[in-house]
Amino acid sequence: MEGRVRLTCAGGNLILSSTALDAALGESHTPPSCSGGVEAFPALAELLEHLERAAAEEPAAAFVLDPRAAGVERVRLWGGAPPVPAPSPAWNAQAPLERGPLPDFTPLELVHPQVGPLLSLYSDYSRATFAYAAAQLAAYSSRQAVWGGGRSANYRKARLVAVLEALERQAGLHVQDDRRRVQATWAELGDEALDPRRLGLYAPEQYRRPGFPCRPFDPERPYTWVEGFSFTAQRPLWVEESAAFYRAATLVVGTSSGCAVGRSLEEATAYATLELFERDAAMRWWYGVEPVPRLGLSSLGGLSRTALALLDRLDALGYRLHLFAAGRLGDIPALVAVAESCRAGGEGHTLCASAARFTWAGACEQALFELLSLVELARSLTPDERRRAAHLAHHPEDVTDITDHLLAHWPPSARPRFEPLLHVGSGEQPPPGGHPPGPFGELVALLERHGLELIAVDQTTPVLRRLGLRCVRALVPGLIPIHYGAGLERYHLLPRRRTAWPHPFA
Secondary structure, eight states: OTTOOOEEOTTSOOEEOHHHHHHHHTTTTOOOBOTTSOBOOTTHHHHHHHHHHHHHHOTTEEEEEETTTTEEEEEEOSOOOOOOOOOOSOOOTTOBOSOOOOOOOOGGGGBOTTTOSEEEEEEETTOSSSEEEEEEEOOGGGTSOEEEEEEESSHHHHHHHHHHHHHHHHHHHOOOTTSOEEEEOHHHHGGGBOOGGGGOOOOHHHHTSTTOSOOOOOTTSOEEEEEEEETTTTEEEEEEHHHHOSSSOSSSOOOSTTEEEESSHHHHHHHHHHHHHHHHHHHHHHTTSSOOOBBOGGGSOOOOHHHHHHHHHHHHTTEEEEEEEOOSOTTSOEEEEEEEEOOTTSOOOEEEEEEEOSSHHHHHHHHHHHHHHHHHHHHTOOHHHHHHHHHHTTOGGGOOSHHHHHHTTOSGGGGGGTHHHHSOSSSOBOOOOSOOOOBHHHHHHHHHHTTOOOEEEEOOOHHHHHTTOEEEEEEOTTSOOOOOSTTOOOGGGOSOOSOOSOOOOO
16 A cells, blocks of 8 residues: 555545556646546646655555545555465364454444445444344445445444444455465366365356356366365365355356354354355255254243344234254254244235354344344335335246345245245254254364365455454355355255245345
8 A cells, every 4th residue: 555645536436546647647637527526637746746655654544635625634544464374274173163252343443435444334223123233345346335234132233243244245355465366277276276066056058048147167277266275174275266255256156155254263264154054054945955844942942032032023023933944964053934924914925034053042043133134124115126026926037136035035925935845844843963063173073074075265354354353255065055146046956956936035
C-alpha cells in the first residue's frame, strides 16, 4: 500500500490510485468525469503529489477525497499484516474442538462507506425471535452485494458474527497476493496435487449444455493451484484454485460451504468440516440416498435456554417441527430440521434447514436459528417474490440462486413433495450411537477410519490476521457438495435419487 492514494467520487464507488489518475489525465490534461458528476481539475495533480507523500509516510492509511466538500478524510486501512503462512505439519493434534470466545474488537472500526473493509453494519430490531445483524462487505469486484449475517440471543454477539461472516466471504472471494501459487497441469504435479475429480465435478452431459459455466477437467491443461495441506496424509498438497476460492468458476461453480473462521487453524478447519457434513446430510436427506431416523427432542440431551425459547417461538407461529439424523457418520451429529406450517387457515408452506455440531443439542439449536430465519423471510415475501414462488413451483428448471431454492418449495402446492420424507418410519428414535471426537487429532483420525481425507486451504486475509483469526476452506473428497441453481446438480454422485426437484435448502 506504500505511496498509494485512493480517491472516491462522491455518490459513487470509484477508487483510483494516483498512477491510474495520472494515466487518465494524460499529456493533454483533459479533465475526466467520474460517476458522481464531479470533474477533475488541473490543480488536482498538485494535491495528489501531497497526498502521495502523506501516504508514503502512513502506509496503513488511505486518504479519501470528497471534491464537493473540498475535504480529505484519513482512513485506517485494515491490511499490511505479515504474509500468511500456509497450513504446516506443525498443527496441534490436541487443540480442542469447542468454539473459543469471540474476538474482542469494535465492529464499527471496520466500517467505511468507500474504503471498507465493510461498507455498512446494521441491527434488525424488528425480529421478535432473536437478535439479527447484517454487515455488507466492500467487494466491488464481485459485481454483487455481499453480506454477512449474524443471529444470536443478543445484539452485540449478532453484530460480531455478522462481521466475521462478511470477512469470511472476503477471504473466500479473493486469493491473497502472498499466497503460494503455481501454474501447471495436473499431470505435471502428479501426487503433489489433489485430483479435482475426487471432489465431484459435473457429469459429461452437463458440460455439453449451451452456456454451461464450466469446462471439463483436462489433466493436460494448465490450471492455477494454491497450496493446501492434507491433515490425513500430513503433507502439503496443491489444490486447484476454484476448488479453494469461489470467485472464479473454472471447474465448479463454487459456494462458501466449507469455509469457516476460528481462533486457530484447527478450530477454523473443524467448523469448516462440520459445514461440509451439514450440506452432505441435507443432500442425502432430500434425494433419499438412504432412510434416516426421525429424532425426538427429548433424546438430544440438555437443550439450552436459547434453544427452548426458539422452540416456543416456532410453536407460537404455528409450525410443527420434524428432526432427522441425516449425517453419514453417527459420531458427527448432523441433522435436518423441517418446519411444517399447521395453523388453521394458513398458507401451508414447508421450510427446511440443516446443521452439524459436535453435540446433538448444539446441532438442534443451530438448525432452529436457521429455521426461524427462514420463517421471518417467508412472512415478509414481497408480491414479486410470491409471484416468483408460484412460477418456480411449476418450473424448477428456472431456479437460479439460493433464494429460488426456498421459493420453489414455498407455495402450498409443493407440500406433497415432502410427504415421503416427513411421514415415514415407526416413530422417533434416539440419535445414532458413537461419541463425537474430542481434540482435533481425533476428528482427523475419525475421518480416516471412514476412508475420508481432510484437506485445508488457509484463506486468512490481513484483516482477519490482525483480529487474531484464521479462515480455512476445508475439503473432504467423497462428501456430496451442495449446489445453488438448476443444472448444477451432481446427481451422478448419488447412489440413488428419489426426486429431480431442486433441493429446498437456502
